[in-house]
Amino acid sequence: MIKYPNGQAFEPVAQLKHEQFVKAKQQKVVFGHRGMALEDEINSSNEYYRNHDTAVVYKKPTPVQIVHVDYPKRAKAVIKEAYFRQPSTTDYNGVYQGRYLDFEAKETKNKRSFPLKNFHQHQIDHFKRCLKQQGICFVLVKFVAWERVFLYPATKLITAWEAQQQGGAKSIQLTEFEHHGYEIKYAIHPILPYIQAVEQLLDYLKESN
Amino acid sequence: MIKYPNGQAFEPVAQLKHEQFVKAKQQKVVFGHRGMALEDEINSSNEYYRNHDTAVVYKKPTPVQIVHVDYPKRAKAVIKEAYFRQPSTTDYNGVYQGRYLDFEAKETKNKRSFPLKNFHQHQIDHFKRCLKQQGICFVLVKFVAWERVFLYPATKLITAWEAQQQGGAKSIQLTEFEHHGYEIKYAIHPILPYIQAVEQLLDYLKESN
Numbered sequence: 001m002i003k004y005p006n007g008q009a010f011e012p013v014a015q016l017k018h019e020q021f022v023k024a025k026q027q028k029v030v031f032g033h034r035g036m037a038l039e040d041e042i043n044s045s046n047e048y049y050r051n052h053d054t055a056v057v058y059k060k061p062t063p064v065q066i067v068h069v070d071y072p073k074r075a076k077a078v079i080k081e082a083y084f085r086q087p088s089t090t091d092y093n094g095v096y097q098g099r100y101l102d103f104e105a106k107e108t109k110n111k112r113s114f115p116l117k118n119f120h121q122h123q124i125d126h127f128k129r130c131l132k133q134q135g136i137c138f139v140l141v142k143f144v145a146w147e148r149v150f151l152y153p154a155t156k157l158i159t160a161w162e163a164q165q166q167g168g169a170k171s172i173q174l175t176e177f178e179h180h181g182y183e184i185k186y187a188i189h190p191i192l193p194y195i196q197a198v199e200q201l202l203d204y205l206k207e208s209n
Numbered sequence: 210m211i212k213y214p215n216g217q218a219f220e221p222v223a224q225l226k227h228e229q230f231v232k233a234k235q236q237k238v239v240f241g242h243r244g245m246a247l248e249d250e251i252n253s254s255n256e257y258y259r260n261h262d263t264a265v266v267y268k269k270p271t272p273v274q275i276v277h278v279d280y281p282k283r284a285k286a287v288i289k290e291a292y293f294r295q296p297s298t299t300d301y302n303g304v305y306q307g308r309y310l311d312f313e314a315k316e317t318k319n320k321r322s323f324p325l326k327n328f329h330q331h332q333i334d335h336f337k338r339c340l341k342q343q344g345i346c347f348v349l350v351k352f353v354a355w356e357r358v359f360l361y362p363a364t365k366l367i368t369a370w371e372a373q374q375q376g377g378a379k380s381i382q383l384t385e386f387e388h389h390g391y392e393i394k395y396a397i398h399p400i401l402p403y404i405q406a407v408e409q410l411l412d413y414l415k416e417s418n
Contacts, residue, residue: 061272076293
């Protein structure tokens, strides 16, 4: 295990957040969805869905451990020292026609398969708990090279994750997403109409019950 | 409207977060639930519910606008400048037996009534959107002086809120909570068994349909 000089274990999440932060800073104005990060596409679609009473879904704020806050006179409070914390859950949740939705979004530059290392044990555990409560759980996975996005059920992700832990494949093939996921075609209103794929998943769940 | 010297509007949320932060800092080890903040009681109960597969509910992280992050060599990333942001939603959501739960928690030192100024327009708007999606929406309200906690349906809160905007009462009477809310009695496992009150609310909703 990698440790800091103070003996504390290295937290990969800090590095991860670093990359996300740098990426966000580099993000420029884009035309249409080309080059847009999956997160922005989802946030934009969620806003559309909320404004049209289709669904109420939000991305959760990044969890931060606040250590020191300054309260300058006549100005607003400034957080002067804080650290990124490991999230306990997935990034997105909300409600659609009475159903609880819970999902994570990930993108890859790989062309043929999606590395499972993009996910974390805590997300898998959270999915399992939500599934026991009959939540609708899935991941939205984007192959950046092809600009293709799939909704993939959490149940199948868990199967792949557990197979990997027993020495199985370290990634999920694109063909698997094509066969057992639900592709989401980019549109205009909203840009990423993932609720259509949720509907397909709900139909599938009804049939298999 | 109060404005900062730079012309930016004063955000009450910063002050609010200040108070919460100071309160958290002052919080000491307590025995039993006496003097425990409602938020801690709910977080502890949520942990119990998760561990017992009763429900999966989390408090959302405080939203923070990150402006500057330092990445010291061999140490984890430090957020050096950030600001509290106004939340768009309520503080808690999750899933219970297939139902989407969404709620806010507030306490008052008042003895006879609960001031509506404890709530914000964005919370009311969020409740309305979630109710349209058939979410189960409510507030948990604690009268600190009596150590009494009530679950109060969001539909009734919205009615009181809108009456107030038309010149009606600025607070909700304790007797109203007694008559139309569901009291939650403190226990041990979990300390605040609010899911029992959710069950009562679900029964009521079934009957009134």
